[in-house]
Amino acid sequence: MISGTNTSLLQRRHKVLGQHSPLFYDEPLNIVRGENVWLFDVDGKRYLDVYNNVPHVGHSHPHVVEALSLQASTLCTHTRYLHDNVVRYAERLTATFDDSLSMAMFTCTGSEANELALRMARHVTGGSGIIVTDFAYHGNTEAVAELGTAFMAEAKATRRVRSIPIPDSYRAMGGLTGEALGEAYANCVKNEIAAFEADGIKFAGILLCPDFANEGLLNVPSGFLEKAVAHVREAGGVFIADEVQAGFGRSGRHMWAHQQYNVTPDIVTLGKPMGNGHPLAGVVARADIIESFGASSMYFNTFGGNPVSCAVGMAVLDVLEQENLLQNAIDTGAYVSKGLRALQNKYELIGEVRDLGMFFALELVSDRILKEPASEASHKIVNTLRREGVLISKIGRYDNILKLRPPMPFKPEHADILLAALDKAFSQIQEEQ
Amino acid sequence: MISGTNTSLLQRRHKVLGQHSPLFYDEPLNIVRGENVWLFDVDGKRYLDVYNNVPHVGHSHPHVVEALSLQASTLCTHTRYLHDNVVRYAERLTATFDDSLSMAMFTCTGSEANELALRMARHVTGGSGIIVTDFAYHGNTEAVAELGTAFMAEAKATRRVRSIPIPDSYRAMGGLTGEALGEAYANCVKNEIAAFEADGIKFAGILLCPDFANEGLLNVPSGFLEKAVAHVREAGGVFIADEVQAGFGRSGRHMWAHQQYNVTPDIVTLGKPMGNGHPLAGVVARADIIESFGASSMYFNTFGGNPVSCAVGMAVLDVLEQENLLQNAIDTGAYVSKGLRALQNKYELIGEVRDLGMFFALELVSDRILKEPASEASHKIVNTLRREGVLISKIGRYDNILKLRPPMPFKPEHADILLAALDKAFSQIQEEQ
Numbered sequence: 071m072i073s074g075t076n077t078s079l080l081q082r083r084h085k086v087l088g089q090h091s092p093l094f095y096d097e098p099l100n101i102v103r104g105e106n107v108w109l110f111d112v113d114g115k116r117y118l119d120v121y122n123n124v125p126h127v128g129h130s131h132p133h134v135v136e137a138l139s140l141q142a143s144t145l146c147t148h149t150r151y152l153h154d155n156v157v158r159y160a161e162r163l164t165a166t167f168d169d170s171l172s173m174a175m176f177t178c179t180g181s182e183a184n185e186l187a188l189r190m191a192r193h194v195t196g197g198s199g200i201i202v203t204d205f206a207y208h209g210n211t212e213a214v215a216e217l218g219t220a221f222m223a224e225a226k227a228t229r230r231v232r233s234i235p236i237p238d239s240y241r242a243m244g245g246l247t248g249e250a251l252g253e254a255y256a257n258c259v260k261n262e263i264a265a266f267e268a269d270g271i272k273f274a275g276i277l278l279c280p281d282f283a284n285e286g287l288l289n290v291p292s293g294f295l296e297k298a299v300a301h302v303r304e305a306g307g308v309f310i311a312d313e314v315q316a317g318f319g320r321s322g323r324h325m326w327a328h329q330q331y332n333v334t335p336d337i338v339t340l341g342k343p344m345g346n347g348h349p350l351a352g353v354v355a356r357a358d359i360i361e362s363f364g365a366s367s368m369y370f371n372t373f374g375g376n377p378v379s380c381a382v383g384m385a386v387l388d389v390l391e392q393e394n395l396l397q398n399a400i401d402t403g404a405y406v407s408k409g410l411r412a413l414q415n416k417y418e419l420i421g422e423v424r425d426l427g428m429f430f431a432l433e434l435v436s437d438r439i440l441k442e443p444a445s446e447a448s449h450k451i452v453n454t455l456r457r458e459g460v461l462i463s464k465i466g467r468y469d470n471i472l473k474l475r476p477p478m479p480f481k482p483e484h485a486d487i488l489l490a491a492l493d494k495a496f497s498q499i500q501e502e503q
Numbered sequence: 504m505i506s507g508t509n510t511s512l513l514q515r516r517h518k519v520l521g522q523h524s525p526l527f528y529d530e531p532l533n534i535v536r537g538e539n540v541w542l543f544d545v546d547g548k549r550y551l552d553v554y555n556n557v558p559h560v561g562h563s564h565p566h567v568v569e570a571l572s573l574q575a576s577t578l579c580t581h582t583r584y585l586h587d588n589v590v591r592y593a594e595r596l597t598a599t600f601d602d603s604l605s606m607a608m609f610t611c612t613g614s615e616a617n618e619l620a621l622r623m624a625r626h627v628t629g630g631s632g633i634i635v636t637d638f639a640y641h642g643n644t645e646a647v648a649e650l651g652t653a654f655m656a657e658a659k660a661t662r663r664v665r666s667i668p669i670p671d672s673y674r675a676m677g678g679l680t681g682e683a684l685g686e687a688y689a690n691c692v693k694n695e696i697a698a699f700e701a702d703g704i705k706f707a708g709i710l711l712c713p714d715f716a717n718e719g720l721l722n723v724p725s726g727f728l729e730k731a732v733a734h735v736r737e738a739g740g741v742f743i744a745d746e747v748q749a750g751f752g753r754s755g756r757h758m759w760a761h762q763q764y765n766v767t768p769d770i771v772t773l774g775k776p777m778g779n780g781h782p783l784a785g786v787v788a789r790a791d792i793i794e795s796f797g798a799s800s801m802y803f804n805t806f807g808g809n810p811v812s813c814a815v816g817m818a819v820l821d822v823l824e825q826e827n828l829l830q831n832a833i834d835t836g837a838y839v840s841k842g843l844r845a846l847q848n849k850y851e852l853i854g855e856v857r858d859l860g861m862f863f864a865l866e867l868v869s870d871r872i873l874k875e876p877a878s879e880a881s882h883k884i885v886n887t888l889r890r891e892g893v894l895i896s897k898i899g900r901y902d903n904i905l906k907l908r909p910p911m912p913f914k915p916e917h918a919d920i921l922l923a924a925l926d927k928a929f930s931q932i933q934e935e936q
Contacts, residue, residue, distance in 0.1 A: 090797025
C-alpha cells in the first residue's frame with residue numbers, strides 16, 4: 071500500500087467535513103509532523119516540501135514556536151487595550167514599505183485583508199468597480215469571491231467586477247512582444263474602466279497579485295503594471311497589491327513583490343507567510359486612506375493584532391533577518407532555476423521555466439510551437455512526485471503549470487532532490503508517450 | 504497619574520494604526536499579563552475581568568497553552584492534507600448539536616463564519632434577502648457589514664437586508680406582553696418577507712444571535728423565535744443562529760444558546776470563545792447544506808481547521824468539561840444575578856437586570872416609568888469601575904446597558920468584588936445627582 075494514506079480517517083472526514091473539502095493528491099496524504107523543509111507522514115516516510123509557502127521560515131521553526139508559546143502563556147487579548155506588540159510590529163512592518171505606506175490594520179486571514187482593502191478602496195473613491203485578471207483568486211468571502219471571474223458563482227452574478235486577460239508574455243495576445251505587449255495589456259485596463267463608465271458603475275480601482283502567482287507566476291510584459299496603474303489613477307482609482315502569496319521576501323531581491331516595479335500601491339494586503347501558519351494577515355496602506363476609512367467605519371477585528379499574533383509576526387521577521395533568507399532565495403533560487411532550465415533542454419514537455427527568487431513555475435505543453443497545455447502530464451507528475459517523496463502542486467487556467475514554492479530555508483541540497491525527482495518523473499512520462 | 508495608561512505608547516499607536524482604531528475607556532489600559540479572571544496593567548495593578556468572553560476558560564489557561572505549544576512545535580499545515588485533529592474536533596463539536604447539524608467547516612474569525620453562512624444560505628435557497636434585527640452587529644466583512652442596519656454604511660447601501668425591531672420585552676412594542684408580544688414581533692418577520700417579495704428580492708433567511716447579545720441581552724418575548732422561524736421556513740428561508748458570542752456553554756444550561764428555544768437552526772456560526780483567544784471559528788450546519796454548497800463552491804480556508812487551531816479548540820472543550828464550567832455558569836450566575844437584583848432594589852438607575860448563565864446586562868434609565876436611557880451614567884460607571892480595577896463595558900442602541908460577561912471560571916468570590924465596585928459606583932452617581 072502507498073505510504074501516508076489513511077482510509078478510515080478519510081471516511082470519518084467525509085462524514086463530518088463533507089465530500090468536497092479539498093484534498094491534495096490522488097492518494098491524500100496524512101501528514102503528522104513537520105520540520106524545516108520536511109514533512110513526515112503517518113507511516114514515518116519523509117517528504118520534501120516544495121509547495122507550502124505558509125510555513126515561510128520552515129515548518130515548526132523553534133524561534134517562532136517559542137515566541138508563540140511565551141506570549142500565549144502571558145497574555146492574549148485584543149487591540150482595545152494598549153499593547154506594545156501590535157505597535158512595535160506595525161512599526162517594523164511599515165518600515166519595510168515605501169514611506170507613503172505608513173499605517174497598518176491587522177486581520178486574521180488574507181480573505182479578511184482583501185475584504186478590508188476593497189471596503190477601503192470603495193470608501194475613499196466612492197466607487198465600486200474593481201478590475202482584476204480573468205484568472206484571479208483572492209479569497210473566500212463574498213466580495214472577494216466576486217473577484218474570481220473565471221470560476222466563482224458570486225463573480226458571475228456581479229456587475230462591479232471586470233477582468234482583463236492575464237498579462238502573459240508566454241501566451242501573448244496578438245503576437246506582440248516587449249513594450250508593445252505591455253502597452254496592449256495596459257490598454258485592456260483602460261477599456262474596462264471605460265466599460266464601467268458605460269455601465270454607470272463608478273470605478274474604484276485595480277487589485278492584482280504582483281507575482282501573478284495563481285495565473286502561473288507570469289513573466290509580466292515590460293511596462294504593463296506601470297502603464298496599467300497610470301490608467302487607474304487617471305480615472306480616480308486606487309491600486310491594491312495583493313501580497314498575500316508573493317510577499318515577505320519570496321523574490322529575494324525585495325521584501326514585497328510590487329517593489330520590482332516602478333510603481334507604489336495605495337493599499338497592500340498581506341497574509342499566508344506572515345505568521346508561519348498562525349492565522350495572521352493585514353493591510354498596509356496610505357495614512358490618509360486608513361484615517362478616512364477608520365473615521366467613517368467602525369472597524370474592529372476581535373483576534374486581529376492580538377499580542378500573540380504580533381509576537382509570532384515579529385518572530386517571523388527575526389528569522390528572515392537572522393537566517394539571511396532573502397539572500398538564500400536569490401542564491402538557492404538561481405541554483406534551482408539553472409537545474410530547471412537544464413530539464414527544459416532535456417524534455418520537450420517543459421514549454422517555459424519561470425522563476426522569481428524562491429518561486430518557480432514550469433508550464434507544460436504537448437507541443438512547444440502550438441503550446442497545447444499538457445494538463446494530464448502535469449497531473450501525473452504531481453502525483454508521481456508525491457509517491458517519490460517530493461511535494462509540489464499545479465496551477466493555471468489549464469492546470470498545466472507546475473508550482474514550486476518551498477519554505478524559504480530551501481537549500482541547494484534540497485534542490486538536488488527535487489531536480490532528480492522531476493528528472494525521473496519527466497523521463498517516465500517521455501517513455502510512456 | 505492613573506494606573507495603566509501609557510501616553511507614549513498611545514502616540515506611537517496613533518502613528519501606525521491611526522486615530523480611529525478603537526480603544527476601551529477614557530484612559531486606555533495598557534494590559535501586559537492575564538491569568539484566569541485577572542488582567543494586570545503595565546504598572547502591576549490587577550483588574551477583575553468581567554467583560555472578556557474570548558478567554559473563555561480563563562486568561563492564559565495552562566492546558567490550552569500546552570496544547571497550542573505542543574502542536575505548534577510538531578506540525579501546523581492545512582486541511583488539504585489529512586489530519587486527525589480536524590476530524591476529531593469536528594466529531595466532538597457536532598456531537599454537542601442536534602443530530603441534524605452533523606457537519607462542520609472551519610474558519611478563523613466570526614466574520615468569516617457569518618460570511619460562509621450567508622454564502623451557504625444564499626446558495627441553497629437561490630435567494631439573497633436576509634432579515635436581521637435593527638441593532639445587529641455580526642462582523643466586519645462587506646456582506647456581514649450589510650447586516651448592521653443601524654450604523655454600517657454598507658447596510659444603508661443594500662436592498663438585500665431588511666430589519667425587524669429588536670424583540671425587546673423591556674421596551675415592548677404597542678404595550679403588549681407575553682405571547683401576544685412574541686407574536687407581534689414574529690409578525691414583523693412575516694412583514695419583511697412580504698416586503699422582499701414586493702421588492703422583487705427572493706428571500707434567503709434570517710440571521711440572529713439567540714441571546715440578542717449586542718441588542719442588550721434581551722429577555723426575548725415568549726414564542727417569538729419559534730414563530731419567527733416558522734414564518735421563515737414557510738417562505739423557503741433558512742435560520743442561521745449566530746453563536747459567535749453566545750455559544751460554548753455561557754448560558755450554563757445548554758452548550759448553545761439556541762438550545763433554550765424549541766427550534767433547531769439550519770446553520771450555526773461559532774467564534775470568539777472557541778479558541779480561548781486563538782483565531783478559531785466555524786460553521787456547523789445540516790449535511791445537505793454543506794454538501795450542496797461544497798459541490799458548487801470551491802471553498803478553502805488556508806488557516807481554518809489547521810492542526811494547531813483544532814488542538815486548541817479541543818483543549819477548550821476539555822477544560823469546559825474538566826472544570827465543570829457550565830455548572831459554574833449556573834451556580835455563580837445565580838449568585839451574581841441575586842446581587843445585581845439587590846443593587847436594583849437600592850438604585851433607581853437600574854431599570855432592568857437580565858441574566859443568562861454567565862452573561863448579565865443592566866439597563867440603566869433615568870426614570871423607571873419613562874425608561875429614559877441613562878447613557879451618560881453608563882459611561883461614568885464603566886470608567887469608574889476601570890479605575891477601581893473592574894473591567895466591564897456597555898452596549899445597546901442608547902449605549903445605556905452595562906455588559907457583564909466574564910471568563911467562565913468566574914466565582915462567587917469574584918462576584919463579591921464586582922458587586923462591591925458596582926455598589927460604590929452607583930452610590931457615587933446617586934450622590935452627584
